[in-house]
Amino acid sequence: HNMSSTGGSEDAGRDLCLRLTSRRVPENAAQKDRTGLPFGVTVQPFKPLPHFPVDASALLDPADEVARCGDCFGYVNGFCGLERDGWVCILCGNFSYWSSDPAGDGGKPRYKRNARRNELPEIALPEYEIEVAREVLTVNPREPLGTAPVYVALIDTTAPEETLELVRSAVLAAIEAVGPDALFGIVTFADRIGLFDVQAAAPSVRRVGLGKDGGLAMPLEEALPLRRLLAPVGAFKEELAAAVETIAPAKSRFGSAGFSRLGVDDGMIDGGDGPVGRRAFGPALEATLAWLGADAVEGRGGGRG
Ligand SMILES: [Zn+2]
Structure with a gap:
């Protein structure tokens, strides 16, 4: 859903600092420029997820170990076509080869010639949270x-x-x-x-x-x-x-x-x-x-x- 303090012409809630709308906001590029605001988007399924929210203090697996599509950069998951030498992205259909690089401290590639590949959390679990970046100041x-x-x-x-x-x-x-x-x-x-x-x-x-x-x-x-x-x-x-x-x-x-x-x-x-x-x-x-x-x-x- 979109959240906006500016969309809609209805009088109800005109003085609220946050309003929900099902309309497209901003409606066009010119309107976006006139707001002078940086727009961002958060996407979250409406369905409550059994594993979330996760413990914020938990140490997550780093994202750079999880395979990504060479074309759309989507992450590999259980819905993708998993083959011996690579995988077919469920989002865009692109085929990517498994990397031969060793993963973590294990010394073996995470996916390539891994007999237990289907047990990896990103493939076995319906939802899986990974850490994309950690900032240390x-x-x-x-x-x-x-x-x-x-x-x-x-x-x-x-x-x-x-x-x-x-x-x-x-x-x-x-x-x-x-x-x-x-x-x-x-x-x-x-x-x-x-x-x-x-x-x-x-x-x-x-x-x-x-x-x-x-x-x-x-x-x-x-x-x-x-x-x-x-x-x-x-x-x-x-x-x-x-x-x-x-x-x-x-x-x-x-x-x-x-x-x-x-x-x-x-x-x-x-x-x-x-x-x-x-x-x-x-x-x-x-x-x-x-x-x-x-x-x-x-x-x-x-x-x-
Ligand atoms: Zn893709």
């Missing part, structure tokens, strides 16, 4: 910027209080979940962008307005240096949480109710320049990414969102 506590994982919450304060309440809970849970070594930054946007300085003796919010051309009045780095925005979670968890609790709906000239509907009026995605004012989503996202990216290319490297 080494954080330098004295120079966390560039070595620690970076998370930035970009919060739309044109939303009504009910929605912001959900967002605050989600951000608090995220701060809890990312771990003490991570760096966390809080950025809000409505018709201005707010940068939270939680590391100062007296935490404050720096606000950057929009210029006449719709861009930012000043670069974010000038308003607040990146290393001040990105707080180490281990040392500043309480300050971060306190800052999140202060986030309230932005006021507009026409009251928060009208402001909250910016961007979804008429079911259009590209609202925000309508008669009720401006919402700086595009400039906020663009400036924040440029800010994080600029730091990464300045040689510290590795900064990620």
